[in-house]
Amino acid sequence: MKKIQNIVMVCLIYFTVVSCQDFLDLKPDKTLVVPSKVKDLQAVLDNAVFMNERGASMGEASADDYYLNNSSYNSLRPIAQEVYTWQLKEYNYENDWAQYYDVIYFCNFVLENLKKIERTPANSREWNFTKGSALFFRAHSYLRLAWLFAPVYNSVSANDDMGVVLRNTTDFNVVQGRSTLKETYDTIIGDLRTAVDLLPEEPEHVMRASKRAAFGYLARAYLSMSEYDMALENAQLALQINDDLMDYNDPELVKIETTRPFAQFNKEVVFQKIISLYFFSNVAPQTLRVDSVLLSSYGEHDLRRNAFFRPASPEGYSYKGTYNGNLNNSFTGLANDELFLIVAECLARLDQVEDGMTMLNRLLINRWKEGYFVPYEAVRKEEAIEIILKERRKELVFRDLRWMDLKRLNLEGRNIVLRRKINDNVFELHPNDKRYALPIPTDIVSDKIQQNRY
């Protein structure tokens, strides 16, 4: 009996003291990790559903490349109708603002955790790449947010204008306010400059960041700041790495008459970003109708007209020219054609008119039916700029660039007035109207995060 008593007691003591720690340290779900390796963080950035497939539709819905017929207008949600006529004042979650800040959280999460991982000779390539990518994706989101929700960058007032919220922590208990527009652009430029040094020249896949893409976004950022020399320099650096263009005459590359003329990840794409969810379905490719003036500006033998648009019923033309290969998702990433146009425009603006026209013609020869293209010529600077801007609009239609272009072009006095007609009501948006900075969501407005002043 004594023996059995002893066994029982020993069992109990063993049970109590030994191996509690080990027993409880097992991971409950094998797929969970508290990120401790660079690989874990890179996997977060490779989650393309969030990082590459959530673009905003708010800017394009406010711009002038499209119109809505009455029945389409009627079928829209009230906020979508209001954005169409620039009357939007109040709207709540879920929205484009939140989509971009979701990406920013991912980037901050990666940057915070990366600090805890030592950079060693063995992991430095991955470490650099992941850091560069996180900075790139964050800068990309800030730039998009600034184009939508802040006024145009004006070096005179940028220190007083409200920019966007610059998040530098993943702690959701911390509410951060809006920065100045200067701070916003400084952060964007700074992040991209750091990223350039960390990223490889070419990406393994265009869903990922690269030196080429970082140069390209620097060019975009500078262009929207009207700093043409810097825009030129960066666009040229990007094109130095790769300046491939698709010849629209090549049926292997472009199937002009079909509903999906362009392949996904085609050779012009530098960085992939699409809109998969239209909060403003105004500009879903099948709903929108292409502005008739814009449509008529394509030449008879310009292949883009049939590649980009298709007749819609009961009237008008809808859009099919996305570089995404899927009719329902517009491509809003970066492609080489845009870089050509940035270079051309900046050269013209910097008085190198001839070089600028050469650059434009290099692009357009690939867009016209073989044997029909007559190269553009211009003598005066302003004439060249006019031609290039017109071609820019025609080439980059529905790439979510028009809203930014309208802002910067009106700033330099190009006096573009937007008009919408609903039944018999006409709405107008005049150059440099305060409404060019779109309202931020109502349900985040607080003492710290202020609404734009109208």
Next chain:
Amino acid sequence: MYKARCIIQGLLFAVISLHLLVPIKISAQSSNRQVIRVVDGQQVAIEGVTVRSKFSGQYRTDSNGIALLHIQRFPDTLMLDAIGYDKTEVILTKLEPELKITLLVAKNLIQEVVINTGYETLTKEKLTGAVTSISAEQLSRRTGKGILDRINGLSDAVLFDRTKLQSENRSLGFNVRGVSSINGSQDPLIVLDNFPYEGDIDNINPNDIESVTFLKDAAAAAIWGTRAGNGVVVITSKRSAISGNRISAYTDWSTTMKPDLGSIMQMKSSDFIDVEQYLFDQGAFDNEINSLNMDPLSPALNVFLDTKNGVITKADSLKKISQLKEIDIREQYRRFMLRRMSNQQLGIDFGGGNNKYSYRIFGAYEKERGHLDEKFNKVNLNSSTLIKLGEKFDLNIGLLLTKSDRQSGAPQLSTLTVGRRNVPYLQLKTSEGEQIPLELAYRKSFTDTLYQGQLLDWGYYPLEDYHNDKSYTSAHNVTSNFTLNYSIWEFLGASVLFQHQFQSGEVENLADIDSYRARYTINMYTNPKAQTTAEMYPVPMGGIYERQYSNSEAFNVRANVTFAKSYGDHSTNLLMGGEARQHTYQSDKNTVYGYDHDLLTWSPVDYRNQYPSIISGALMSIPTGTSFSSITNRYLSFYANGIHTYKNYLHLSGSIRSDASNLFGVQTNQKWNPFWSIGAAFDLNRSGLLPKWSSTNLKLRGSYGVSGIVDQTKSAVPVVNYSSIHRLTGFLTAQINQFGNPDLRWEKIKTLNVGLDIDILSNFRARVDWYKKDGEDLFGPALVDYTAGLRSNVIVKNIANSINKGVDVNISLDKYLGSVRITPEVNISRNLSTTKSYYHSPGSRYSPSWGNTISPIVGKPLYSINSYRWAGLNPDNGDPQGFLNGKVSSEYRTIFNTLLSADSLVSHGSAMPTWFGNLYYGVKWKGVGVAFNLTYKLGYYIRASSISYNQLIMYGVGHSDYSDRWMKPGDEKQTNAPSFIYPNDDQRDTFYLLSEATVEKGDHIRFQFINLSYDLNDLIFKNAQFSSMQVYCNMDNLGVLWKSSKKVIDPDYDNVMRPGRSFVFGIKLKI
């Protein structure tokens, strides 16, 4: 095949356990049969008297007071024992024709009722906590398949709502004393035979159950620690009989009528078509009609389109439309899809033993065919054996096997759509009886002409398709347990308990080549221009077979030391121990294409490349359907529980428990959560403080303690969750699915309970409990500045404290009025949780509620219905109106964004019944029994369904309120349903649906069941081999007797199908 295998396994098991463990001998020597009849002073038969023979085992009297004894040896001594009567001994020297024994009512009652807490069994008199125990007899009052069906409506404090309350964290559909946790599991802990039960609760056979005990307060439940916050339900199987042999068997047949579809508040077909006509004329469908997506159009829209295009004449159009207006899909569905449900059960239970060992074996089989032709069958086998290994050791061995198989049936009504739209006038069969295929994905006029003849049929045939697209679910459960008790000294004992539970489950989805799913998938990927078969069919011809295999395994080890000693007026009982538990769950899933179920052939596919859709040309990947999962939860607990008794009338109790688990992202030292309770009970009678009322017993109880709820899914640090490789980039992807919250704390529940037990004359009993539960650090959704980037505007964190106050009353009577025995029982429960404090992030808006989330309004019910203030319909245009800064307004978005204070909303009251319970009444006379049960739920509100024009336009989901909508000035006096407008404003719908106008009182009384039974033994089967036989018939779910709301047909089933009545006929036998 499975069934056969299972039955063989079962039989094998039964035979082995019989031979190995118990040398059974079912003796039936008719020469020594002695019939005894036990009556009271008024010659009325006494049921349930325990008759212990010195040599010949133990028996119980039936409802006629009769027991049939098999006397082994003369002279024999019979000891008769019944609650409320004096113990009596009778010496039997020879066989008598019928021995009548009279028992006298006891002067001083001693209750022998024991309560099982899952850790120990306590006599009721020592209990300081609040428990409700349901006996096997009470469980048999109702019929029903699962254990939950049997306890529904028969206990205090337990609120059932298996429709509305059910969600992911409320999977059981009932709660004990209200809901405490908000975001974690809100289900009570289910304990089966001492250990937490991880399986499907419907697999527990109620006929196998001895008792169900609800541990309601801290003193009772704190011993279960972190999992006790929502209450504990302890289910105990029937165990080995002490001595003698017995066999019983039962069988029953039940049928349930077709569900009531009239409770679906469907819009009239004619109204619906009128709306379609109007929208069509407005051009609302233009985009859809012209879209490249080729969305299918409803039958009426096709007629309108054909008329517009001149394909059919105006006259034809009118004729077709008037035909369509006559059709009601509910009627079609009821006629062609639904059927009566039938269920059949049978079971056998035998056991016996002597003073060295005893055993019990239970086997049951159940077969069901459901309303939608779904099939289910289940086999249960339960065996328990008690072996006494000498004076000091005893060993208990139990083995439970369950095997269930389920086959899916016909589709749900809501899945019968045209594209994404519901159509209330959808026809399933023509008047000639021919099936009409539905267009689920694409327009028929388009698919008919697409690569004519090269593709498979695109039609979906809902009446037939389920024969070709089936899902089989089978589950296998093996639970074995061993309990070794060792008494070291008289006052010191030790025990070791071990349980191993293994469950394997298999889900197979087989869509054969004739099914819509297979045809659709093959068509979508077909490349008609290809040269070879392989290129033409990237998804090969044949069926699609998905198979998911999962297994779950739980180990439990528990070691206890017990101490029991009396010294003078004092006695002490102590229990101390520790427990380790591991629960693992693993599953894997796979899909095979081109599958032929008869030949077992299949064909590989290319998951890597993308193929153009035959409709749009968009590139698509073939879904792999492959996934793996592996989860392991571990728990470690230490506990102690003690009761100290002074002079038989004062009991003091205390318990303490500490739990830890392998919760992710938490430091080990933060994993331990201590919980405790104290309690006292005072027996007023025995204390001598009260005058000795001849037969009244009064006992006062009180307890206080803390229990908790741990949510395994929350973490203090951010956690990354790997998903699979991205199909386009080939990179490994991950996402952040737990946002780290450094301020995380566990939810805690502090319970104070005061109770009073009253027994008068052994036949009147009352139990009253008052309680107060304080919930601390409850998790709730808090609005967050989504600039933080959490992929949501809401974050779940510790946000609220609550107070839950309530009263549970149980009154029962068991009395003979002449030869009529009446057994009425009433349960009255009061329960109301209110929000005590709430962290409301500054500047965030208040929003109205449906009652299923926690309400932020302090002082109002925790689960309450809150509404936008309603200012009626606008007399000019029928717009719903609310208030903006005190003025009547229809600026909905501005109203939403200015709700910055709690009083800007109307708080109606609780969304959970604040009063509920039941009235049971049983009458028995000479073996004929009638019993019925009414349940009631009072003092609460529901949000009634109503018309949403957004839903109507987008998804074809209408509501019968459409007929009552505002149409002309003056209507606003009779109706709250807004006018129909186009273009529609979805915020207008939201405002109306969440305003005061759609709130109704939920109060109602339900006629739950009526039961008729007849005991036949006395009359016909006196000399037969079995001692008793009962036939019974039961009618269940008899409908709502009374309700407060005029508008809502059934508060538990608003705008959903309502279950039909069911009828059960059954027989029980005993030997």
